[in-house]
Amino acid sequence: MAQITLGKALNEGLRKSMETDPKVLIMGEDVGKLGGVFRITDGLQKDFGEDRVIDTPLAESGIVGTAIGLALRGYRPVCEIQFDGFVYPAFDQIVTQLAKYPYRSGGHVRLPITIRIPFGGGIGAVEHHSESPEAYFAHTAGLKVVACSNPVDAYFMIQQAIACDDPIVFFEPKRRYWEKADLDTAIHPDPLWQARLLREGRDVTLIAYGPMVKVALDAAAASDKDGGPSLEVIDLRTLSPLDMDTVLASVNRTGRAIVVSEAPSNCSIASELAARITEKAFYSLEAPVLRVSGFDTPYPPSRLEEEYLPDLDRVLDAVDRSLAY
Amino acid sequence: MSRIKEFKLPDLGEGLTEGEILKWLVAIGDEVKDGQPIVEVETAKAAVEVPSPFTGVVTKLYYAEGTTVDVGQPIIAVDTAPGSGPIDAADDVAQDRARQAVQAELSGTAPPSSDVVDDNPDETIEEGKIGGKTSSGRTAVLVGYGIKDTKAVRRPRRDAALTPAPAKPHSDRDSAVTVADHASEVSAHPSAGAVKAKPPVRKLAKDLGVHLASVAGTGPQGSITRDDVQAAASTAMSASNGHLAPVAPSARRALDGPREERFPIKGVRKLTASAMVQSAFTAPHVTEFITVDVTEMMAMRSRLGALPDFAGLKVSPLLLVAKALLVAVKRNPMVNSTWDDAAQEIVLKHYVNLGIAAATPRGLIVPNIKDADQLSLPELAAALGALTAVAREGKTSPADMAGGTITITNVGTFGVDNGTPILNPGESAILCFGAVRDMPWVHDGEIAIRQVTQLSLSFDHRVVDGQLGSQFLADIAAMLHDPATFLAWS
Numbered sequence: 001m002a003q004i005t006l007g008k009a010l011n012e013g014l015r016k017s018m019e020t021d022p023k024v025l026i027m028g029e030d031v032g033k034l035g036g037v038f039r040i041t042d043g044l045q046k047d048f049g050e051d052r053v054i055d056t057p058l059a060e061s062g063i064v065g066t067a068i069g070l071a072l073r074g075y076r077p078v079c080e081i082q083f084d085g086f087v088y089p090a091f092d093q094i095v096t097q098l099a100k101y102p103y104r105s106g107g108h109v110r111l112p113i114t115i116r117i118p119f120g121g122g123i124g125a126v127e128h129h130s131e132s133p134e135a136y137f138a139h140t141a142g143l144k145v146v147a148c149s150n151p152v153d154a155y156f157m158i159q160q161a162i163a164c165d166d167p168i169v170f171f172e173p174k175r176r177y178w179e180k181a182d183l184d185t186a187i188h189p190d191p192l193w194q195a196r197l198l199r200e201g202r203d204v205t206l207i208a209y210g211p212m213v214k215v216a217l218d219a220a221a222a223s224d225k226d227g228g229p230s231l232e233v234i235d236l237r238t239l240s241p242l243d244m245d246t247v248l249a250s251v252n253r254t255g256r257a258i259v260v261s262e263a264p265s266n267c268s269i270a271s272e273l274a275a276r277i278t279e280k281a282f283y284s285l286e287a288p289v290l291r292v293s294g295f296d297t298p299y300p301p302s303r304l305e306e307e308y309l310p311d312l313d314r315v316l317d318a319v320d321r322s323l324a325y
Numbered sequence: 326m327s328r329i330k331e332f333k334l335p336d337l338g339e340g341l342t343e344g345e346i347l348k349w350l351v352a353i354g355d356e357v358k359d360g361q362p363i364v365e366v367e368t369a370k371a372a373v374e375v376p377s378p379f380t381g382v383v384t385k386l387y388y389a390e391g392t393t394v395d396v397g398q399p400i401i402a403v404d405t406a407p408g409s410g411p412i413d414a415a416d417d418v419a420q421d422r423a424r425q426a427v428q429a430e431l432s433g434t435a436p437p438s439s440d441v442v443d444d445n446p447d448e449t450i451e452e453g454k455i456g457g458k459t460s461s462g463r464t465a466v467l468v469g470y471g472i473k474d475t476k477a478v479r480r481p482r483r484d485a486a487l488t489p490a491p492a493k494p495h496s497d498r499d500s501a502v503t504v505a506d507h508a509s510e511v512s513a514h515p516s517a518g519a520v521k522a523k524p525p526v527r528k529l530a531k532d533l534g535v536h537l538a539s540v541a542g543t544g545p546q547g548s549i550t551r552d553d554v555q556a557a558a559s560t561a562m563s564a565s566n567g568h569l570a571p572v573a574p575s576a577r578r579a580l581d582g583p584r585e586e587r588f589p590i591k592g593v594r595k596l597t598a599s600a601m602v603q604s605a606f607t608a609p610h611v612t613e614f615i616t617v618d619v620t621e622m623m624a625m626r627s628r629l630g631a632l633p634d635f636a637g638l639k640v641s642p643l644l645l646v647a648k649a650l651l652v653a654v655k656r657n658p659m660v661n662s663t664w665d666d667a668a669q670e671i672v673l674k675h676y677v678n679l680g681i682a683a684a685t686p687r688g689l690i691v692p693n694i695k696d697a698d699q700l701s702l703p704e705l706a707a708a709l710g711a712l713t714a715v716a717r718e719g720k721t722s723p724a725d726m727a728g729g730t731i732t733i734t735n736v737g738t739f740g741v742d743n744g745t746p747i748l749n750p751g752e753s754a755i756l757c758f759g760a761v762r763d764m765p766w767v768h769d770g771e772i773a774i775r776q777v778t779q780l781s782l783s784f785d786h787r788v789v790d791g792q793l794g795s796q797f798l799a800d801i802a803a804m805l806h807d808p809a810t811f812l813a814w815s
Contacts, residue, residue, distance in 0.1 A: 005456070007456070034342070037466075037467040037468060038455070038466070038467070039455055039456070083468070122472055122473070123466045123468070123469040123470070123471065123472050124463070124466075124469040124470025124471055124472070124473070125466070125468045125469030125470075126468070126469070129468055129469060174466075175472045177456070178456050178464050178472065215475075218475070218477035221477060222477055222478060222479050223479075226479065255525065282524045283524045283525055283527070283528040284524070284525060285523065285524045285525070286523055286524075286525060287523070302469060302470060306473075311475065312475070312476075312477060312478075312479060313479055313480050316479055324545065325523060325545070
């Protein structure tokens with residue numbers, strides 16, 4: 001078994017879905033000839049043709065609107081939004097049509113659309129290229145929201161998302177596209193709607209998703225090495241619905257929880273987790289649920305992003321604060 | 326590391342794939358410095374001067390002016406150590422091989438990249454190409470300066486006092502707080518007003534019956550710790566044992582009252598007495614016990630209570646015990662029968678009038694729910710609620726108490742574990758339901774805190790054999806243990 005990058009794993013997952021189901025289409029800006037700005041769709045147009053891998057105009061509203069029309073006619077479109085900050089023109093289509101159509105039709109019409117969004121910062125890019133807009137979509141009933149954090153999940157989760165009959169917003173950690181891992185395509189993958197306990201620990205539960213999973217794991221390893229507190233790490237994987245069973249089982253054990261996310265904390269996934277943990281595990285909590293997140297500012301110019309993004313030190317500082325209660 | 330560095334045409338704008346070499350600003354043999362403009366390139370958007378990232382001597386210009394070059398192609402080579410002798414031949418060979426690979430890929434002659442895995446992506450992704458390294462050591466992307474590798478090592482902390490205490494076992498987590506700034510906060514903000522305690526301490530206090538407002542906190546910011554609560558609880562315990570504190574006045578015998586009092590035997594007391602004597606001395610009683618983990622059933626109660634069908638109704642543990650008994654009667658009908666000594670017959674009842682033993686101001690009475698086996702769960706809850714309310718008001722009529730076929734006595738409400746109940750005369754079985762307690766229990770092969778209760782069943786051994794009685798009791802226990810079994814048999 002050899003190593004594969006997260007980006008290549010997505011590429012292979014997309015390829016597998018297209019081979020399995022002839023109704024799967026890929027559409028987006030520069031996804032065809034160029035293979036996507038991150039090369040996630042590299043080679044797919046060459047192999048599946050321009051009818052199945054479609055270079056669209058620079059019009060996100062049109063991409064999603066067209067996908068809804070295609071889905072109504074029985075296709076299974078996978079839309080790429082080139083960067084997180086470009087999704088807003090499509091917000092109207094996603095929220096008012098995509099999320100609501102199945103409800104409007106009493107469940108008779110399903111819209112099996114996957115919207116892929118590379119998200120988060122850390123690549124030194126200009127504004128609109130480093131945002132974490134997942135909470136907008138998790139807040140919208142009728143959408144499912146997932147985020148992969150590693151090559152193995154990327155390979156399987158993209159296929160599961162495409163196979164799902166509900167609209168899914170699929171977040172990809174763009175700064176982790178070149179992280180590598182061993183991929184065994186023959187294993188039986190976990191269900192899409194399940195968080196995963198990545199590392200067991202006794203003292204504090206770190207909950208992360210997407211690009212912050214690596215930060216949480218690094219923090220746990222560093223703490224271990226320093227003889228510090230023993231940190232448990234959960235990769236959420238699914239942001240809507242949230243897998244509270246896995247989270248609560250852990251927090252009930254450790255008594256402390258810290259959510260790590262790049263998004264600003266105000267009204268975020270981290271806030272929702274804090275609220276639910278407080279509601280369901282109140283008598284287990286030795287400390288308030290803490291959030292280590294981006295700041296409540298627009299994403300900063302790239303030279304400042306290292307200050308903005310949660311890192312190992314900010315996580316371990318939060319661990320200290322939690323343990324001080 | 327090679328001393329000959331190649332500089333590849335970078336992406337000069339968002340998503341740019343090629344550019345035209347307009348003008349070389351240096352020639353072979355020229356010395357260049359890091360940051361010095363070396364070439365003017367025209368892109369689809371603008372003409373741009375491109376600076377050199379290296380300092381050294383130009384050894385090669387790959388393209389003539391006017392040529393259009395793909396992004397990622399090497400355009401210039403710089404000897405970064407020109408003073409250190411002739412160039413190593415291997416150096417040149419490596420350069421050539423790398424360059425050929427790039428050109429082969431661009432011209433489409435490279436092997437197809439559809440293998441599931443790249444055996445060694447480091448070698449296949451060229452420096453400066455997307456996914457490869459940039460000159461500053463980042464991972465190159467099409468948009469942005471690239472991804473910086475992060476170090477998984479903690480920065481040195483400013484204040485050694487902020488270093489957390491090593492992880493402590495759970496039991497003394499509260500008292501283990503040694504962080505310096507918290508200590509200063511405590512002195513700066515003496516605790517005032519509302520009680521400060523974290524949730525598990527509040528729970529402990531509730532469980533031990535300690536009022537937090539009366540406890541002085543010794544934790545951070547004046548908060549109350551587990552140790553504080555436990556100390557308060559043990560003080561209260563020894564006080565109530567009478568060793569340290571005087572007995573409360575209300576508990577003391579009135580010294581001036583009579584030493585004994587006599588009450589006439591009448592009313593409910595008289596009826597109870599004669600019924601118990603008749604029953605105890607005519608029906609040979611056998612009592613069996615079973616202890617059961619009812620955690621799941623207790624959890625189910627709150628879900629049931631949330632259903633609209635149970636709006637305004639109480640889903641008590643007794644309700645579920647009653648329902649389990651009714652289902653078990655269906656499976657073991659003979660327990661619901663009467664020994665008719667006079668007729669020398671056993672009377673099997675095809676209906677269940679379910680008696681509920683109730684402590685009332687007038688004494689023990691056993692009203693029954695008529696045809697309880699015909700009621701749905703919400704109807705049973707309503708009937709149980711009505712029966713209890715009427716009994717509590719002392720308004721139970723003789724008709725309400727007549728015709729019972731089987732009885733439940735709920736001694737758990739008094740906090741006791743179980744008993745050996747005496748049959749209601751004319752009936753063949755009585756189920757006794759004890760208190761539900763948090764107990765250490767083997768669950769899934771491990772000791773866990775589970776909600777556990779004890780059931781006992783007294784039955785008339787003339788009618789009910791040990792096997793039937795045991796089966797009946799085990800059935801009830803099985804349903805209370807596992808809601809799925811309950812559902813399956815209902």
